[in-house]
Amino acid sequence: MATLKITGLQVSVDDKPILKGVNLEIKAGEIHALMGPNGSGKSTLAYALAGHPKYEITGGTIEIDETNVTELDANERARLGMFLAFQYPVTIPGVRVADFLRHAVSNRRDPDRKEGENLIPMREFRKELKERMGELGMDTEFARRYLNDGFSGGEKKRMEILQLAMLKPRFALLDETDSGLDSDAVKVVSEGVNRLCGPDMGVLIITHHERLLEFNKPQFTHVMLAGSIVETGDASLAAELHTNGYAKVRERHPEEAAEETSEQEESLASV
Amino acid sequence: MSTASIPESSLAAGFTPEVFEEFLQTRDEPEWVTQARRDAFELYQEKLAEPLDQEEWKRVDLRAFRPGKFQLRDDSFDAGNLGTLMLDRADFAGSVVHVDSHYARGSASEELKVRGVLFGDLATMLREHGDTLRPHFATRAVQAGTDRFSAWHAAFWTGGTVLYVPTGVTIEEPLYSLIGLAQAGATDFSHTLVILEDDAEATLLEETSSATSDAPGLHVGAVELLVGRNARLRYVQLQNWNSKTWHFAHQSGRVESNGSLQWTVGGLGAKMAHIHQDVHLDGRGAEGQVNGVTFATDKQLISYYTQQTHHAPDTRSDLLYKDVLRDKARCVWRGMIKVDEAAQQTDGYQRNDSLLLSSTARCDAIPGLEIEADDVRCTHGATAGRVDVEQVFYAMCRGLTEYEAMHMIVQGFFQIVTDRIPVELVRDTLDKAVERKLGIGE
Numbered sequence: 001m002a003t004l005k006i007t008g009l010q011v012s013v014d015d016k017p018i019l020k021g022v023n024l025e026i027k028a029g030e031i032h033a034l035m036g037p038n039g040s041g042k043s044t045l046a047y048a049l050a051g052h053p054k055y056e057i058t059g060g061t062i063e064i065d066e067t068n069v070t071e072l073d074a075n076e077r078a079r080l081g082m083f084l085a086f087q088y089p090v091t092i093p094g095v096r097v098a099d100f101l102r103h104a105v106s107n108r109r110d111p112d113r114k115e116g117e118n119l120i121p122m123r124e125f126r127k128e129l130k131e132r133m134g135e136l137g138m139d140t141e142f143a144r145r146y147l148n149d150g151f152s153g154g155e156k157k158r159m160e161i162l163q164l165a166m167l168k169p170r171f172a173l174l175d176e177t178d179s180g181l182d183s184d185a186v187k188v189v190s191e192g193v194n195r196l197c198g199p200d201m202g203v204l205i206i207t208h209h210e211r212l213l214e215f216n217k218p219q220f221t222h223v224m225l226a227g228s229i230v231e232t233g234d235a236s237l238a239a240e241l242h243t244n245g246y247a248k249v250r251e252r253h254p255e256e257a258a259e260e261t262s263e264q265e266e267s268l269a270s271v
Numbered sequence: 272m273s274t275a276s277i278p279e280s281s282l283a284a285g286f287t288p289e290v291f292e293e294f295l296q297t298r299d300e301p302e303w304v305t306q307a308r309r310d311a312f313e314l315y316q317e318k319l320a321e322p323l324d325q326e327e328w329k330r331v332d333l334r335a336f337r338p339g340k341f342q343l344r345d346d347s348f349d350a351g352n353l354g355t356l357m358l359d360r361a362d363f364a365g366s367v368v369h370v371d372s373h374y375a376r377g378s379a380s381e382e383l384k385v386r387g388v389l390f391g392d393l394a395t396m397l398r399e400h401g402d403t404l405r406p407h408f409a410t411r412a413v414q415a416g417t418d419r420f421s422a423w424h425a426a427f428w429t430g431g432t433v434l435y436v437p438t439g440v441t442i443e444e445p446l447y448s449l450i451g452l453a454q455a456g457a458t459d460f461s462h463t464l465v466i467l468e469d470d471a472e473a474t475l476l477e478e479t480s481s482a483t484s485d486a487p488g489l490h491v492g493a494v495e496l497l498v499g500r501n502a503r504l505r506y507v508q509l510q511n512w513n514s515k516t517w518h519f520a521h522q523s524g525r526v527e528s529n530g531s532l533q534w535t536v537g538g539l540g541a542k543m544a545h546i547h548q549d550v551h552l553d554g555r556g557a558e559g560q561v562n563g564v565t566f567a568t569d570k571q572l573i574s575y576y577t578q579q580t581h582h583a584p585d586t587r588s589d590l591l592y593k594d595v596l597r598d599k600a601r602c603v604w605r606g607m608i609k610v611d612e613a614a615q616q617t618d619g620y621q622r623n624d625s626l627l628l629s630s631t632a633r634c635d636a637i638p639g640l641e642i643e644a645d646d647v648r649c650t651h652g653a654t655a656g657r658v659d660v661e662q663v664f665y666a667m668c669r670g671l672t673e674y675e676a677m678h679m680i681v682q683g684f685f686q687i688v689t690d691r692i693p694v695e696l697v698r699d700t701l702d703k704a705v706e707r708k709l710g711i712g713e
Contacts (some may be wrong), residue, residue: 075671078669090662092666095683103679107675146686163669
C-alpha cells in the first residue's frame with residue numbers, strides 16, 4: 001500500500017527554523033487533518049512536501065513508498081504522485097487551462113516524458129477533461145481560459161480540485177482549500193474531494209476551520225504547535241478544537257506554547 | 272571576416288561614389304527612378320557627415336558596424352535552402368521571393384490580374400506600371416531625406432514586393448513575400464510598397480530569412496503601407512535573419528479616413544536590428560493597431576523607435592509590444608504618441624512589456640506623449656520583470672519541468688499579443704518561431 005512517510009522533518013525559511021522535526025505517516029485511503037493556530041507551520045509543511053525551493057529541508061526525510069524524495073525537485077515529486085492544492089493558486093496569463101493540464105497529465109502518466117515528446121492524445125484528453133469538469137459543475141468554457149486569470153476565489157479553488165481530479169495523485173495536500181469560500185463552494189469542493197478519495201489516494205487536509213472536515217471525515221487529526229505535531233487523535237479532536245480553540249492544547253503543551261509566544265514576540269520585534 | 276569569402280560580383284564592396292556609378296550601370300529603369308537615386312545618393316553623403324539623431328540612436332551602438340564589408344549583388348541568386356516558417360503552410364493568392372535583394376521567383380493568381388491587382392517585384396512594377404505607382408513610391412510614407420539610412424536605401428534599393436489593390440477589391444487569401452539573404456556579405460535593400468485604394472482589403476505576410484546561419488548580411492530596408500478610405504490592410508513582417516545580419520529599416524504606414532491598418536512585427540533574428548516604425552492616422556476615424564513580438568537571445572540587440580501620429584479627429588491607435596530576452600540580449604523600445612492640434616477625440620495607446628529570462632539581459636522601454644489637442648485619451652505603459660518563481664513552482668507542482676514551465680510562461684506572455692492577430696497562420700507561425708527559439712523539440 002502506498003505510503004507517504006515523513007520522518008524528523010526540519011525546515012527553515014530564510015535560515016529561520018520553522019518545522020522542528022515533524023513525523024507523519026499517511027497511507028493511501030486515509031484522510032488526515034492537520035490543524036493548528038496561524039503561524040504554527042502547517043503551510044510550511046505543505047510547501048516543503050511539495051518541494052518549494054524557498055523551504056529548505058535541514059533535517060529528516062520525505063519518502064513516497066520506499067523512495068526518498070527529500071532531494072527531488074517539485075516536478076519529480078509531482079510525477080511520483082505528490083499533489084499540493086494551493087491556498088493561493090497562482091495565475092499564469094496567456095496559458096490556457098487545457099494546454100497546461102494536458103502537459104501536466106502527460107507528465108504524470110508518463111513520468112519519463114521529456115519536453116517536446118508526445119502529449120496524451122487530444123481526443124482522449126478532452127473527453128476526460130469534459131467529464132471531470134461536469135462532475136465539478138464547471139463550465140467547459142473554463143478549459144479555454146487562461147490559468148486562474150480573472151478567476152474568482154471559488155473558481156480558483158475549483159480549478160485546484162479539477163487538477164487533482166485529472167492528475168490522480170497518490171497523496172493530495174489540501175492547503176486551506178476551504179478558506180475564502182462560501183458554504184456552497186465548500187460543499188462543491190468537498191464533494192469533489194470525496195469523489196476522489198478512495199483506496200488509491202491519501203489526503204492531508206490543512207485547515208483551521210472545521211467545515212471541510214464535516215464533509216470529509218478524517219480518520220486522524222494532528223495538531224501542530226510551533227513547528228511540531230503535538231497531538232494526534234481522531235475526528236473528535238478536530239471537533240473539540242473547533243469548539244474550544246487551542247487554549248487547552250497550549251495548556252497541555254506548555255513548552256511548545258512558550259516557544260510559540262517567544263517566536264511571535266521575535267517577529268513583532270523585527271517589524 | 273575576410274573579403275576573400277565574398278563571391279564574385281561585378282560590383283565592388285562598399286557604397287562609395289564609384290560603386291554607386293557602377294551600380295547605376297547595372298540598372299535598367301526609367302529616368303525618373305535613376306534621378307531619384309542620384310538625389311538620394313547625394314543626400315546619403317550629406318547625412319553621413321551629420322551625426323545621427325541622439326534621441327533615436329543613443330542606445331544603439333554602431334561602432335562595430337562596417338558598411339564597407341558588404342557588397343551589392345548585381346544578379347539574382349536563388350538559394351533553394353531559405354528557411355521559411357510560412358511558405359508551404361497555407362494557400363496564398365500569390366507569392367514573391369527575393370534573394371540578395373533581387374527578384375528570384377513569384378506567382379500571382381489569374382484572378383488577381385483580372386481584378387486589376389498588381390503584385391510583384393518593385394523593379395519590374397515600376398517599369399511596367401510607373402504611372403500608377405510613382406505617386407506613391409517613396410513620396411508619402413518613407414522619404415529619402417529622413418536620415419542616412421533612408422537616403423542609403425533610396426539610392427541603392429534593388430527589389431522589394433509591391434502590392435497594389437484597386438478601389439473596392441477584396442483579396443480574401445493572404446499574399447506572401449519572402450526576403451532572403453544567401454551569400455556571405457550580401458545586402459538586402461528591399462522596399463515593400465503596399466497600396467490599398469479606397470474600400471480595398473488585403474493581407475500581406477512577409478518574412479525575412481537567411482540561407483545559412485553564419486553568412487554576414489545587411490538589410491537596409493523600407494516598408495510603405497498606404498491604406499485608403501475604408502480600406503483594411505493586415506500586414507505582417509517576421510524578421511528572422513541569422514545572427515550575423517544587421518537590420519536597419521524605415522517602415523511607415525498611412526491610413527486615410529475610416530481605414531484600418533493592422534500591423535504585426537516579429538523580431539527574432541539579426542545581430543542588431545533597428546526599426547523606425549511610424550503609423551500616421553491621416554483621415555477622420557482612421558485606425559492603426561500595432562502588434563510586436565520580440566524574442567532576443569545571446570548578444571542580440573533589437574531596437575524599435577515607434578511613432579503613432581494622430582493627424583485627424585476620431586482616430587485610434589493601439590500599440591502592444593511584448594519582448595522576451597535571454598542571455599545577454601538587449602531590447603530598446605522608444606515609443607511616441609503624437610496628437611496634432613486638430614486631432615480631437617482621439618484614442619492613443621501604447622504599451623511595452625518585457626520578460627527577462629536571465630539577469631544579464633536588459634530592456635530599455637521609454638514611452639512618450641506629445642499632445643497638442645485638448646480633448647483626447649492617450650495612455651501608455653511599460654513593464655519589465657523576471658519570470659515569477661511562484662509561477663514556475665506552481666507549474667512544477669503539476670509535473671512540468673523547470674524548462675517546460677518557463678517555456679509555457681514565455682508562450683503565455685506572447686499569447687496576449689498573438690490573441691490580437693486574426694490570421695491563424697500568423698499565430699501558428701509566431702508560436703513555431705518562439706518554440707524554435709526556445710529550442711523545444713530539438
